[in-house]
Amino acid sequence: MGVKIKIRAPVYPTESVEKIKDAILLLFPDAVFEVKESEITATSESIDEFAKILKEMRIRDAARHVFLKNLHGERLEFRINKQVATKGKISFSVGDAPLGDITVVVESPEIRELIEEIAPDTRIQK
Numbered sequence: 001m002g003v004k005i006k007i008r009a010p011v012y013p014t015e016s017v018e019k020i021k022d023a024i025l026l027l028f029p030d031a032v033f034e035v036k037e038s039e040i041t042a043t044s045e046s047i048d049e050f051a052k053i054l055k056e057m058r059i060r061d062a063a064r065h066v067f068l069k070n071l072h073g074e075r076l077e078f079r080i081n082k083q084v085a086t087k088g089k090i091s092f093s094v095g096d097a098p099l100g101d102i103t104v105v106v107e108s109p110e111i112r113e114l115i116e117e118i119a120p121d122t123r124i125q126k
Contacts, residue, residue, distance in 0.1 A: 003108045005044040007031060009082055010100035012038075019086060024102065026088035027053065027080075047106065051118035053090050064119035066092045076106040076115070 028044040079101035084091040093101040
């Protein structure tokens, strides 16, 4: 399944560029970075580790809700809390975080299938 992931995060003067990069690598281990003065951007082609964390944290239904709400054609965009990401965890952002969030854009011609794979509906069906 072809997937392109773009990641960006603001960098404030009080923050460590390396810590933000490390946080992104915990979620997307194959990320390739470009660092600018006030922003880090990265690209990735694997969502496997991110999906594994969603499953381990048992937040796939919440992720599914966020993904479907933020789906636009073959493009999915969502934000995660930067501070939580430094611990290798995922927390979806709904407001503006004081230090900014990590924005993730996932593009794939099979985006709906990808959502089904990484965030299936786990509610019991009767």
